[in-house]
Structure formats: C-alpha cells, structure tokens
Amino acid sequence: MTMAPIDGPRWLSDEEQRVWRAYLHATTLLEDHLDRQLQRDAGMPHIYYGLLVQLSQAPRRRLRMTELAKGAKITRSRLSHAVARLEKNGWVLREDCPSDKRGQFAYLTDEGYAVLERTAPGHVAAVRQAMFDRLTPEQVAQLGDIMKVMAEGLQPSDPNADLPWLR
Amino acid sequence: MTMAPIDGPRWLSDEEQRVWRAYLHATTLLEDHLDRQLQRDAGMPHIYYGLLVQLSQAPRRRLRMTELAKGAKITRSRLSHAVARLEKNGWVLREDCPSDKRGQFAYLTDEGYAVLERTAPGHVAAVRQAMFDRLTPEQVAQLGDIMKVMAEGLQPSDPNADLPWLR
DNA sequence: GACTCATCCTTGAAAGTTGAACTACATCGG
DNA sequence: CCGATGTAGTTCAACTTTCAAGGATGAGTC
Numbered sequence A, B: 001m002t003m004a005p006i007d008g009p010r011w012l013s014d015e016e017q018r019v020w021r022a023y024l025h026a027t028t029l030l031e032d033h034l035d036r037q038l039q040r041d042a043g044m045p046h047i048y049y050g051l052l053v054q055l056s057q058a059p060r061r062r063l064r065m066t067e068l069a070k071g072a073k074i075t076r077s078r079l080s081h082a083v084a085r086l087e088k089n090g091w092v093l094r095e096d097c098p099s100d101k102r103g104q105f106a107y108l109t110d111e112g113y114a115v116l117e118r119t120a121p122g123h124v125a126a127v128r129q130a131m132f133d134r135l136t137p138e139q140v141a142q143l144g145d146i147m148k149v150m151a152e153g154l155q156p157s158d159p160n161a162d163l164p165w166l167r
Numbered sequence C: 001g002a003c004t005c006a007t008c009c010t011t012g013a014a015a016g017t018t019g020a021a022c023t024a025c026a027t028c029g030g
Numbered sequence D: 001c002c003g004a005t006g007t008a009g010t011t012c013a014a015c016t017t018t019c020a021a022g023g024a025t026g027a028g029t030c
Helices: A014-042 A046-057 A065-072 A076-089 A110-132 A137-154 B014-042 B046-057 B065-072 B076-089 B110-132 B137-154
Strands: A062-064 A092-096 A104-108 B062-064 B092-096 B104-108
Touching: A014 A046, A014 A110, A014 B014, A014 B110, A014 B137, A046 A062, A046 A065, A046 A076, A046 A092, A046 A104, A046 A110, A062 A065, A065 A076, A065 A104, A076 A092, A076 A110, A104 A110, A110 B014, A110 B137, A137 B014, A137 B110, A137 B137, B014 B046, B014 B110, B046 B062, B046 B065, B046 B076, B046 B092, B046 B104, B046 B110, B062 B065, B065 B076, B065 B104, B076 B092, B076 B110, B104 B110
Parallel strands: none
Antiparallel strands: A062 A104, A092 A104, B062 B104, B092 B104
C-alpha cells in the first residue's frame, strides 16, 4: 500500500495548454508589435515610453527613482540604465532629493513631454487596434478582471506569501 | 467651417485604461516571474525553455530553424543566438538539412530532454500557481478566447492587412 | 556618538536582443 | 544554362537587461 502521491506533477489539461499557448503567443506578439511601433515612431522601447508616461502624470512631472521603478515593475538597476539613456536623449533629467541625500528624482523635460505628445496618439491607436477594437465590451471587462487577479497573485511584495513557514 | 476631425486621437476610456494597465502589469510580472523561475531551476530564460519544449514535441525531436522560430514567434536572428547558446550547453545540436543545403535542423539531445524532464514539473507548477489556480474555469475559457482573438490580429504574416493600398 | 542594519541608487561585466548586412543555396523565367 | 530574385540562416555592432557588488546615506539601538 502506498499513500496517494503528495503532488505528482499536475500537468495542464488540453484546455489549459491551449489557453496557455494562446496567452504566450498573444502577449509576445503584442509586446513585439508595440516595441517595434514605438522604436520606429518614438525611438525607444515600450518600457522607456512607459516611464515617460508615468512621469508625465506625476506631480510636477517628477518621481523618485524607486517609485518610478515600482510603477513600471522593473528593478532599480534597470531603471538606472534606462534613465541614463533617456537623459542622453534630453527627455529626462535627474535631480537630487533635498530631504534624502541618497535619493534622486527623475523628471520629464519639456522635450520629453513633446515626444509624448507627438507619439501618444499613434501608440494609443496601436493598442486600440490590437486589443480594444477586437474585443467585445464584455471581453474587455473580463480581461480586466482576469489580469487584476493574476497581477495580485504576482506582487513581488511577498514572494513567499503562501509559504509562511519559510519566512 | 472645418471638416470634422478625420480621426482625432481616440483616447482610452477610464475603463480601458484600467484594463490596459492591469494587462501590462500582469503580463510583465508573470514574464519576470517565469524567467526567474526557469533561470534558477533550469539555467535558461523562458524563451529558451520554450524552444526545448517545441523540439521535444516535434517528430524525431528536430525542427528546421525557421519552423522553430515561427513556433516561438521570434526572429531567425534571435533563434540563431539562442541555439548557439543551447548548443554550448549540450542540449541542442545542429544538423545540416540533406534536401536543402541552406537549411539546418536543430534537434534536442538526450541531455536536453533530461533537462526538460527534470524541470517541467516545477515550471508547470509555477504556471498553474500564477494563472490556473487563481482563475475560475469560466475565466480560463474567457482568457483563451480573448488571447486567441488578439493573437489572430497580430499575426506578422501580414502587417499591412488593413492597408491594402500599400501592398 | 558608534554600531549595525536597511535603503537608495549606481556601476561593470556578462548575457540576451535587435536590425541590417551578408553568404550560400534555391527557384523561376527565359 | 543564365540571370534575377527569393529564402535560410548567420554575423556584426549597437543596444538593453540582468546579476552581483559597492558607495553613500538614513534609522534604530545602546
């Protein structure tokens, strides 16, 4: 007599495999598509564009580096390199934080804002064409719910949230 | 008198923005999560892992480079680099195509297959935990439909499908 | 104050990606 | 057979990302 397997690999069902593959294909195709669109029209990859957008919506068009990294879901290291590059373009500048000498603000220059104004319509159109124009309103709502659930489960805030005994 | 604007930028509605942001966050978090998981447990990024999976499912565990690239939705250039790296690991080998002297097959070695056997359960578990364990069956079905629609709209087969006059 | 530890951000090197240029072979039409 | 054109795959240089290490400052404790 043996015990039931503790947790033999629970493979994906055919349905799940189908969904997973569709997910991978759609997300990689869209990511590539937007990267190319923005590289062509704005001269930067999608993530960099997202940084400018975030800055443009922040008070006084500036954010602490860490806040910016959190908002974009990237590491501080990656952000450092990215901001260095955007700084070379003259679209972003750094500024010391007066209250915390370790801190830096990144702020969006007028040129950076201009790039955004010039390229945002095309980008929105690309997003719309790839996603919102193809989905029904119900599907858009469903997608929102689904993505919200998934994002919540992946917050890096607490990678061992479900393994409390390891903490 | 002016004409109605041809197509003033159709911004995203609040709802759409919310969905778009959720989509970006969820997909980037998941991608990062799986990349780290596989880098840690299998010593390669997610895309490389996907290449091994594809090979493992192909007849005689081999595919033409272009087929492999198409299946993985990546450029041939990227694939060349990837296969070079996997070859260094001893997980994949190249083989001349007898019927077309320009062609190359990539095939999965026994070691490559072993890596897959060893790491697949952990990877499936990660996918399951991030996606399928968190969604209801209805949501999984919805996600499948949605991703299918999006992927279809992004097939690189015909980037100007909606601009026939440019072809 | 001095110590310790955490946080903020940067750096450098290695790894991965991109897009264009390039080689070699195939295919098509004469 | 010839030339033109297309396809398969690689390579190079520029760029981006990752990971580990490190310098500097802040915060808590004695």
